[in-house]
Amino acid sequence: MIGGGQGAFIGAVHRIAASLDGLYELTAGAFSSDAAKSQATGVLLGLAPDRVYGSYEELITKEKQRPAAERVQVISIVTPNYLHFAPAKMALENGFDVVLDKPMTFSLAEAKQLRAVAEASGRLLCLTHTYTGYPMVKEARQLLAAGTLGPIRKAYVEYPQGWLSGFEEGGANKQAAWRTDPARSGVAGAMGDIGTHAFNLLEYVTGLQVTHLCADINTVVPGRQLDDDGAVLLKLSNGASAVLIASQIAAGEENNVRIRVYGDKGGVEWQQVDANTLQVKWLDRPAEIRRTGTGYVGSFAQHNARVPAGHPEGYLEAFANLYRNFALTLQAREAGETASPEALDYPSIADGVRGMAFIENVIASGQSEQKWTAFTV
Amino acid sequence: MIGGGQGAFIGAVHRIAASLDGLYELTAGAFSSDAAKSQATGVLLGLAPDRVYGSYEELITKEKQRPAAERVQVISIVTPNYLHFAPAKMALENGFDVVLDKPMTFSLAEAKQLRAVAEASGRLLCLTHTYTGYPMVKEARQLLAAGTLGPIRKAYVEYPQGWLSGFEEGGANKQAAWRTDPARSGVAGAMGDIGTHAFNLLEYVTGLQVTHLCADINTVVPGRQLDDDGAVLLKLSNGASAVLIASQIAAGEENNVRIRVYGDKGGVEWQQVDANTLQVKWLDRPAEIRRTGTGYVGSFAQHNARVPAGHPEGYLEAFANLYRNFALTLQAREAGETASPEALDYPSIADGVRGMAFIENVIASGQSEQKWTAFTV
Amino acid sequence: MIGGGQGAFIGAVHRIAASLDGLYELTAGAFSSDAAKSQATGVLLGLAPDRVYGSYEELITKEKQRPAAERVQVISIVTPNYLHFAPAKMALENGFDVVLDKPMTFSLAEAKQLRAVAEASGRLLCLTHTYTGYPMVKEARQLLAAGTLGPIRKAYVEYPQGWLSGFEEGGANKQAAWRTDPARSGVAGAMGDIGTHAFNLLEYVTGLQVTHLCADINTVVPGRQLDDDGAVLLKLSNGASAVLIASQIAAGEENNVRIRVYGDKGGVEWQQVDANTLQVKWLDRPAEIRRTGTGYVGSFAQHNARVPAGHPEGYLEAFANLYRNFALTLQAREAGETASPEALDYPSIADGVRGMAFIENVIASGQSEQKWTAFTV
Amino acid sequence: MIGGGQGAFIGAVHRIAASLDGLYELTAGAFSSDAAKSQATGVLLGLAPDRVYGSYEELITKEKQRPAAERVQVISIVTPNYLHFAPAKMALENGFDVVLDKPMTFSLAEAKQLRAVAEASGRLLCLTHTYTGYPMVKEARQLLAAGTLGPIRKAYVEYPQGWLSGFEEGGANKQAAWRTDPARSGVAGAMGDIGTHAFNLLEYVTGLQVTHLCADINTVVPGRQLDDDGAVLLKLSNGASAVLIASQIAAGEENNVRIRVYGDKGGVEWQQVDANTLQVKWLDRPAEIRRTGTGYVGSFAQHNARVPAGHPEGYLEAFANLYRNFALTLQAREAGETASPEALDYPSIADGVRGMAFIENVIASGQSEQKWTAFTV
Known part of the structure; x- marks a missing residue:
């Protein structure tokens, strides 16, 4: 692990x-750029002192x-945004698979460069867009x-939050x-911290891509x-329209966090506050309440749940699903097998x-006097 | 009553x-432009045949x-939009107070003309924006x-609806x-039928006016x-921003129907599906659940409820509140008194x-390539 | 109307x-046993003074x-329990149909006597067990x-309430x-005031009768x-068991108020706080959310709703359904027709x-040291 | 770990x-009484083969x-009820602390014997009554x-469930x-499997003990x-009354799972389906919504949460809280310190x-014709 010293959330x-599913064991870390602090965290976590490092370069x-x-087989990078690119690049180039916190990099240019690095390296990267890890979000997508x-x-x-209502900084x-x-x-x-989560959730659940946007920032x-x-x-790739809200x-x-998507026969609604429920509303018959851990949900929701219905699974389990699916994909690669669609279903470098x-597009649109900005990558 | 024959909702x-509060009695009507149909409705409603008319002109x-x-003292006009202006104008000019269904007229020009007519006539007009009649909406405003x-x-x-998902027309x-x-x-x-409700609810609850808008129609x-x-x-008159959604x-x-408004200490949330509840969320203490019919709510919510807490009041009671407050205002006028703030709290010609x-502004903005359209009246 | 003067709820x-559905008009009343007070209420309600009486005997x-x-055709009796029997008996005996507030009488003996009077008179009686008037309660029963x-x-x-938590009396x-x-x-x-509502709701929704009970009072x-x-x-007539809770x-x-009933394939749940919703839970498929005012609900729910789905109907509408169905039954009788099953569906003398x-049984059981008390009538 | 082979939930x-909080590491197990099966589970869990045993006796x-x-320091026993007593007794007698699944034993006699063994051994036992591990249950208690x-x-x-509606066995x-x-x-x-959970939750939240009961089984x-x-x-030790429902x-x-408790100023309500919320209802002011992960909750709720408010914690986290608090208590003992009240707050042998x-009391009461059975231990 790179980053994640004390005081980090x-x-x-x-x-x-x-660790939730027993598929990873933490064995090494560069928890802080201050070597003493890094060691202190290592002690707390029970690591061998010679596996605790004072910098990501040293670790790699x-x-x-x-x-x-x-x-180590997989390196988790949990530093602030400006410290994502360099360690991720170095890890990939040195043959490690990477789990990286979102947003992926500091800029789009870095992101594209990292994609190239990853492709050249043959290593895999999992980006922790947590909300797509919820079983009922996957049910909606399916x-x-x-x-x-x-x-x-x-x-x-x-994605409305209130924690930055005052000048907390x-x-x-x-x-x-x-x-x-x-x-x-x-x-x-806000657009980077939580707007990207909302954006990712939108593209994930709909299976569509944003083509144009008009932002009030x-x-x-x-x-x-x-x-x-x-x-x-927003305009989506099939011509549909959407609205994205993010506020701190x-x-x-x-x-x-909440998402609603409507087809011409009905709609789905999911919100984190009731994360184990997916409402499916129909034009002409009663709405359905689909629930995590039941027998009737689809293969993706089944695969990503651990306990029987009625025992809530939460944020940590959703987060663990990303790690678990990434591990299953890596295990399949190691075994020379094709990972299942359910295992491959983790947020990637794309x-x-x-x-x-x-x-970058949303900030540009916010500054533009023109209504629509084409979404460019 | 003008309009409201059979098949009308x-x-x-x-x-x-x-009639809910016993403050109005229906005594005359022009329920249809077909005199026979109008009479048929009159019979069903138990009206004297000589008080049932074949046109609004005849009625007035x-x-x-x-x-x-x-x-009759008050004339209710419940026809489709294109038939609002003429009967309302004639009623006001002939000394009748008017209850009028929303949106007020067919065009903004008509609306401004009707305002002038009303001012000249000294008569009053109540516009039935139902959602502002809910006690908990009033609590939010207060x-x-x-x-x-x-x-x-x-x-x-x-204001999302699904009933026009198909080509019902x-x-x-x-x-x-x-x-x-x-x-x-x-x-x-949609913007006229339900968008105006959402717009009115926004301005009513916030006490602010929209100054600019940017629409995707x-x-x-x-x-x-x-x-x-x-x-x-949307931009509001105090510099705050807003989002309005309406879909059929x-x-x-x-x-x-749902509204959420945030100040710097907390926010309020109300939705029609749980109309007797107002959620008040705070930055640093537990959210509150305020309920219709309790002793702790403000004077406006108190004034607009009829039964003890826990016995839900609904859409018809909210609608009745408009009629009731309009009646109380008219009674005060008749008595030469000043109506209470609670009685005066009905949607007016303004x-x-x-x-x-x-x-007109939202449709213009929808057609514009410019991001912001100033809200002009 | 007998009773219902000022201060009465x-x-x-x-x-x-x-009055909600325009099927009744209030034309006479004995609102108080104090003639002056009765007249004062009559004035407020706009009644002719010669139709306002100082006692129920005078009215009848x-x-x-x-x-x-x-x-008058129908007499509504809204006095406290000890004043139900005498006016109801006299009204029936003199040829009036009766609407009577619950519980029906002061004692079971009175109730049985009143039943005999009603049968002899050929008049009908509607008892206002409000909660069975909700469309979604009827949907559950159907x-x-x-x-x-x-x-x-x-x-x-x-039926939990909190209003008598202190010594309010x-x-x-x-x-x-x-x-x-x-x-x-x-x-x-409590058992008379709200326990009877719960009991009636139980027997109404299940279509079963209580045969034994064991009470903690x-x-x-x-x-x-x-x-x-x-x-x-409780034990029910088909051998099923039940639990009834009532507290002030x-x-x-x-x-x-809330009711849940389970068969071997699934269950229904309704509660007054969300009165327009009936949850139908299934053993092996998603729960359904059935809603008032939709096209897919059964004939009883359809018959007892007034506005489109999403516009809540509440307690007053549920109460109005009792009056409306009673009126439709009386109209059918007058027309020599058989009332529809939906019209006949009002709480009766039975x-x-x-x-x-x-x-009487529940209080007896509360005083008994024996576990089960047979329910006797 | 004793028990917990494949097919076990x-x-x-x-x-x-x-493992959730990094305070335990699984190092040995007797997962099945079939040594080969036990080894197979050990392989899946990555244990050293010489730490995998064919019986609990061998393990200890x-x-x-x-x-x-x-x-090993702590032995978790997750076998069916009839296999709780013997391994727990042997573990305690041999100096191991024990985590034991509920209900504690096969009979009350065994339970009392185990209590004596534990007291003599000076070892500690944690019983996994999961529902008391939820932060908002602890908030209610506090x-x-x-x-x-x-x-x-x-x-x-x-505690209603539906999974045994058919003859699944x-x-x-x-x-x-x-x-x-x-x-x-x-x-x-049902009374042993889930009734005990409900009973434990009742005594935990109220801080009272059941003194009498009257059961319909x-x-x-x-x-x-x-x-x-x-x-x-039920009758409680302060004279209050209660109702317990459990059904499969x-x-x-x-x-x-759901609990409601009322004092004379207000009440609390918690249910597992919305586990991160505690409703606090007041006699004369708005209800409060208390939430996991916020800054305003009490010390017990604070201590037992891991992520910021709005990110749900679920069943596994509640379960982990039992393990974590037990570990903190054992660590304090090892350090010669007094564990904090929050750490000591795990379900014990008592x-x-x-x-x-x-x-035993509830089954006896179910068979009795007498209404009240004194709760005897």
């Missing part, structure tokens, strides 16, 4: 998610020097892909500090350097490139 | 709403000829107006036929003559003019 | 419910003296009656005063004279007798 | 729960022979213990087979050997004895 989540170099059977609801006509995706909140800092986050704040809190709120009108100043909201393109 | 709703003329104590949630920063308002559905016909509805379909169903779907980015092709949705301006 | 509800006597076409969910095996019915609360007074309410408090608030809380184990000291609860039997 | 849950004996630093809601007056606890369902078999489950079916499915449904009236034939229900007493 997402590092701990990655560690739980990776030294691990590579170890015998193949004793080195239902829509099967045409059960007819051709898609409209989609709404939302002015105080001791480390999360707020880097996420609102252009030097560490990139050109976007705002910085609401005085003194803030990046956007903290936005709404986007929706005071009182937690992490209220999603990462589109996510970075979203960030 | 909203006429029956108006009759129930008017003949009722005016009756002694003051024996004539909380926001009191500043309890801090200055407003963001609002989302939605091709068959026997009279409602679908006139609502999708430019000759009877005006320049807008679509006609999704092949062969349809008017828009059936749209999404709008959201297959599987009923009449899912709302009607803004609603018609919304229709 | 249920009188106003009856008036709205009766004088109305009967009027020509048939000019007298689904179960059709065997869709298989034979019934288990039922849970609940010690102050100015008139409702609390008579409802906790054995001289005016009878042998039961409590008076929780010090100083109170009647029960304010209870729970009952469930602090924080509004009027949280329900009233069983409700009074429930009260 | 709860073994996998224990393994995930134990051989592990004890290993140097202290290299032997609020009630603080007296915030006033003295407790009424409680309702429910007749087929290949191993779970159904042992859970309905008196030789493996003990004297109770049923075997609904023909051919079944144990109860599959029941309802119980509530067709269409998943694992719908809960296990009361759970077994519940089973």
Whole structure:
């Protein structure tokens, strides 16, 4: 693991998610660029001191020097955005598969470069767009892909949060500090941090691509350097339209991710607050409540659940599904087999490139006086 | 009553709403332009045959000829949009107060003319924007107006329906036929029929006015003559931004009106499907569930409820609140008194003019390649 | 109307419910045993002074003296329990049909006597067990009656309230005063006031009869004279078992009526807080959300709804359905026709007798040391 | 780990729960009484072959022979009920701490004997009553213990399931087979399997003890050997009353655990289907929605959550909380410190004895013709 020292939020989540299904074991880490801090984290995590490093370069170099059977196989990178590209590139080039936190890089240019590196390396990359790991999100995608609801006509995706309603970056909140800092986050704040999740969820569930967008991007809190709120009108590749909402100043909201997609026969609705439920609404018959862990859901939802219906699975399990499917894909590769469609269903470098393109396109659209901006990659 | 013969939906709703609190009695009507049909409706409703007329002109003329104590006092107009202006104008000019279905007129020009007529006449007009009649919508407005949630920063308002997902106007559905016909509805379909409700709800709850908008307006169903779907980015008079969604092709949705408004301390959320509840979410303490019929809600919510908490009040009661408050205002006028703020709280001709301006502005914005269109009246 | 003067709660509800569909007109009343107060209410309601009486005896006597076409047809009795029997008996004996508030009488003996009177008179009686008036409650009954969910095996019915958590009868609360007074309410408090509603709902929805019960009856608030809380184990006529809960000291609860019934293929769940929804849960497929006002619900739910799906109908509409169906039954009788099954579906004197039997049996069981008490009528 | 071979449900849950927070590592197991099967499971779990045993006796004996630093510290026992007592006793007597699946033993006599063994051994035992591991269940307990809601007056606890609606034990369902078999489950079916969960949840949340009960116990499915449904009236140690419902034939229900408790100022409501929410209802002000992962909840809820509000934590996290708190308690003991109240908050052998007493008392009450049975241990 690279990053994820003390005070970091997402590092701990990655560690739980990776270990949940017993498919990964944490054996080495460069948890901080401060070697002493890195060692301190290593002690807490019970790692051998000689597997704890003071920099990602050291980790990659030294691990590579170890015998193949004793080195790390997958490197998780959980640093802030500006520290994604370099370690990911170096890891791939040195033969390691990579799990990388989103958004993939600091800029679209970096993202495209990383894609090229990955392709050349033959290594695989899993990007942690957590929300697509939920069984009922996968059920929605599978239902829509099967045409059960007819051709898609409209989609709404939302991610309102309230935690940046005040000028949190002015105080001791480390999360707020880097996420609102252009030097560490990139050109976007809310749009990069949560807008990309909404965008990825939209393209994942619909199976369509955004072709045009029209954005209203705002910085609401005085003194803030990046956007903290936005709404986007979108056109999709089949001609349908969509709306994307992301806000960090929706005071009182937690992490209220929600998506609704309508075909001509009915629609689906999912929201994180009730993550084990997928509502399927029909034009002329009663709505259905589909639930995680039941026998009647599709193969993707089945594959990504662990306990019987009624025992909720949550965010950590969704996150673990990404790690698990990536592991199953790597195991299949190792065994010379083709991974199942369910195993291959993890966010990849292609999603990462589109996510970075979203960030740059949406910010450009926000600054444009023209209504529609073509989505370019 | 003018309009509301058999096969009409909203006429029956108006009759129930008017009579619910015992403040109105239906005594005369021109229910159809076909005199025989009008009489037939009159019989069903138990009216005296000489109070049932074959046209609105006849109704207004003949009722005016009756002694003051024996004539109708308020005229309800429940015809399709293209038949709003003429009867409303004639009623006002002849000294009758008017209840008028929304949207107010066929065009903004008519709306402004009607406003002038009303001002000259000294008569009052109530426009039936039903959703503002719900007690918990009023509670939201009162909380926001009191500043309890801090200055407003963001609002989302939605009205998804699914009933026009197919080409319903091709068959026997009279409602679908006139609502999708430019000759009877005006320049807008969904935006006029339900978009105006969402717009009115937004301005009512926030107490702010829309100043700019950017619309994506679509006609999704092949062969349809008017828009059936749209999404709008908005700027409000205090600088806040908003999003408005209205769709008639959201297959599987009923009449899912919903509004969320955020200040810097918290937000409110209301939706028709759970109409007796207002969620009040706070930045740093538990969300509250405010309920119709309780003792702790504000004066507006108190005034507009009839039964103890837990016994749901619905759409007809919300509609009845408009009629009731209009009656209380008229009674106060008659008594030479000032009506209470709660009684005066009904949608008026000013709302009607803004609603018609919304229709024309939103359609213009939909056709524009420029992002922002200033909202002009 | 007999009873329902100022300060009364249920009188106003009856008036709205009766008038909602335009099938009843209030023309006479004995609103209070104080003639002046009765007249004052009459003035407020716009009645002719000579139709406002100082006692029920006067009302019945004088109305009967009027020509048939000019007298009241139906008498609504909305007094406290101890004043149900005498006016109902006199009304029936003098040829009037009766709407009567629940519980039907002060004692089971009175109830059986009233049944005999009604049978001898040939007049009809409608008992206002409101909750069976909800369209989705009727949908539940119709689904179960059709065997869709298989034979019934288990039922849970609940009515928790919190309004009597304190010693309210010690102050100015008139409702609390008579409802906790054995001289005016009878042998039961909570069990009579809301337990009978739960009992009636159970028998109505399941179509089964209670055969045995085992009750835990409590008076929780010090100083109170009647029960304010209870729970009952029940056996039903097909051998299934059930649980009934009723409490007036469930602090924080509004009027949280809820019923769940399970067959061997699935179950239904309805609760007043979401009155327009019926959940139908299946053993091996997704649960369904059935909704008021849709096209797919059964004939009873269709018949008892007024507005399109998504526009909630509430308590007053449920109450109005009782009045409406009773009116349709009376109209059919007048026309010499057979009323439809949907019209005949109102709570009758038979329900009233069983409700009074429930009260006496449940209180007896509460006092017994034996587990099961046979339900006797 | 003892038990938890292939085909077992709860073994996998224990393994995930134990490892989730990185506080346990699985190093040895006797997964099946068939040594080959046990080894096969060991291979799947990546254990060293010499740490995989063919019986619990072998595991305990051989592990004890290993140097202290290299032997297992805690033994998890996840076998069916009839195989709880012997391995737990042997583990404790040989100096191991124990995690044991519920219900604790096969009979109350065994439970009391195990308690004596544990006391003599000085070792600790954690019983996996999962539902008390949810942060919002702990919040409810803490609020009630603080007296915030006033003295407790009424409680309702429910656990309806539908999975045994058919004669599942007749087929290949191993779970159904042992859970309905008196030789493996003990004297109770539903009451032992899920009734004990409900009972434990009731005593945990209220902080009170059951003193009397009155049970209706049923075997609904023909051919079944144990109860599959029941309802119980209860008296609590402070004089309050309660109702407990548990059913495995509530067709269409998943694992719908729910508890409501009322004081004289308000009540709390929690249900597993919305596990991250605690509703707190007040007599005279708006209900509150308390949520996992927020800053305003009490110390117990804080301590037992891992991710920010809005990211749901589920069943596995609740289960992991039991393991984590047990580990923290053991670590404190090792360090010679007093564990925090939050760490000590795991279900212990005392809960296990009361759970077994519940089973025997409730079955006895079900067979009694007397209403109240005193709860004896």
